[in-house]
Amino acid sequence: MSDRETCASASSCDRGSCEGCPSRAGGGDPFAIETNPGSNIKHVIGVVSGKGGVGKSFVTSQLAGMMRRAGYSVGIMDADITGPSIPKIYGVSGDIVADEMGGHPMIAEDGTRIVSMNLLLEDEEQPVIWRGPVIAGVVKQFWTDIAWGDIDYLFVDMPPGTGDVPLTVFQSLPVEGIVIVTSPQDLVGLIVKKALNMARMMNVPVLGLVENYSYLACPDCGKHIPVFGESRVDTVAVDEHLAVLGKIPLDPEFAKSADAGRIFDIDTMLSDEARKALEAL
Numbered sequence: 001m002s003d004r005e006t007c008a009s010a011s012s013c014d015r016g017s018c019e020g021c022p023s024r025a026g027g028g029d030p031f032a033i034e035t036n037p038g039s040n041i042k043h044v045i046g047v048v049s050g051k052g053g054v055g056k057s058f059v060t061s062q063l064a065g066m067m068r069r070a071g072y073s074v075g076i077m078d079a080d081i082t083g084p085s086i087p088k089i090y091g092v093s094g095d096i097v098a099d100e101m102g103g104h105p106m107i108a109e110d111g112t113r114i115v116s117m118n119l120l121l122e123d124e125e126q127p128v129i130w131r132g133p134v135i136a137g138v139v140k141q142f143w144t145d146i147a148w149g150d151i152d153y154l155f156v157d158m159p160p161g162t163g164d165v166p167l168t169v170f171q172s173l174p175v176e177g178i179v180i181v182t183s184p185q186d187l188v189g190l191i192v193k194k195a196l197n198m199a200r201m202m203n204v205p206v207l208g209l210v211e212n213y214s215y216l217a218c219p220d221c222g223k224h225i226p227v228f229g230e231s232r233v234d235t236v237a238v239d240e241h242l243a244v245l246g247k248i249p250l251d252p253e254f255a256k257s258a259d260a261g262r263i264f265d266i267d268t269m270l271s272d273e274a275r276k277a278l279e280a281l
Contacts, residue, residue, distance in 0.1 A: 032172055033143060036102050037147070038148070041075075042151065045179065046169055046175050047060040047155055047158060049180065050195040051191050054181050054191075055183075056181045057078075059179070059212055061076070061090070061263045061264070061266075064076055066275055068110060073151050073152045075105060075153075076113070076115075076155050076157055077115055078114065078118070079139050081159070083159065087106070090110075092114055095120070096115065102144075102145045103115070103146045104147055104149075108264065115148075139169060153278060162195065170202040175204050177206065178205070179209075180195045180206060181209075183212055183214075184229050184230060184231045185228055192209065208277055209236065209244050213248070214233075215231070224249075231247065233247065243273050244271070
C-alpha cells in the first residue's frame with residue numbers, strides 16, 4: 001500500500017508527491033512517530049541555538065509573526081520543557097483542552113496556535129524536574145497527542161544545546177529545516193558550528209542564521225551601537241555557506257511587549273531571505 005493511501009491527511013493534501021511531507025511517518029526513519037489524525041501540518045521548522053541566552057524564543061515569535069502576516073497559518077511547539085516562555089510572551093494561559101482527538105493548542109490573540117509545558121501545569125511557576133528521556137517523551141506527545149488542525153508552518157522552539165530534545169525532534173518529527181539563532185560575541189563561530197554540525201549529522205537542512213542583539217539604535221541620532229561587540233554573523237555565514245536571515249536590534253520595547261504578553265505586536269523586519277527560504281520548502 002502506498003504512502004498516500006495510508007496518509008491521514010491525503011484527502012486535504014495538495015502535494016503531488018509524499019516526498020518530504022510532514023504528515024508522512026518519517027520516510028522510513030525507525031525513530032519517526034505518527035502525526036495526530038487531527039493534524040495537517042505542511043512544514044515543520046526548528047529554531048535552535050548552540051547556547052542559551054540568545055533570545056531564541058523571541059526569534060521564534062518573529063519567524064511565526066512574519067509568516068502569519070504573509071497570510072499563512074502558524075503554530076509554535078514550545079519544546080523547551082524545563083524553561084518554557086512562549087505562553088507568557090503570547091499572553092496565553094490556562095489548561096489545554098482535550099477531547100477524543102487529543103489535546104488542542106491554545107490560540108493566541110493573533111491566531112498563533114501554541115502548545116507548551118506551561119499550559120499543562122497547575123502552577124506555571126512549578127519547576128519541571130525530570131530526566132532527559134521523560135522530557136523527550138513529552139516532546140513526542142506534543143506531536144502525537146495534540147490535534148494541531150491545519151497549519152502551514154509549525155515552529156519548534158527548542159532548548160539550547162545539542163541534547164535530548166533536539167535529538168528527539170530531529171529524529172522523530174519531519175523537520176524540513178532549522179534556523180540557527182546567535183548573538184554578536186566572540187563565541188559566535190563556535191556556537192553556530194555546534195548547532196550546524198549537529199544538523200548536518202542528522203541530515204537536517206540549515207535555512208540560515210538570525211543574529212539577535214545585533215546592535216542598539218541610539219534614540220537621539222539613530223547610530224547603531226554594537227553593545228555586545230561587532231557583528232560576526234556575516235563572516236560565519238560566508239565561511240559556512242549560509243544565508244543571514246536577519247539582524248535583530250536590542251530594543252527595550254521588545255521586552256515590554258514580551259512582558260505584556262503581546263509579542264505579536266513586534267515586527268523586527270526579518271529579511272526577505274527569511275520568508276523566501278520558508279516559502280521555498
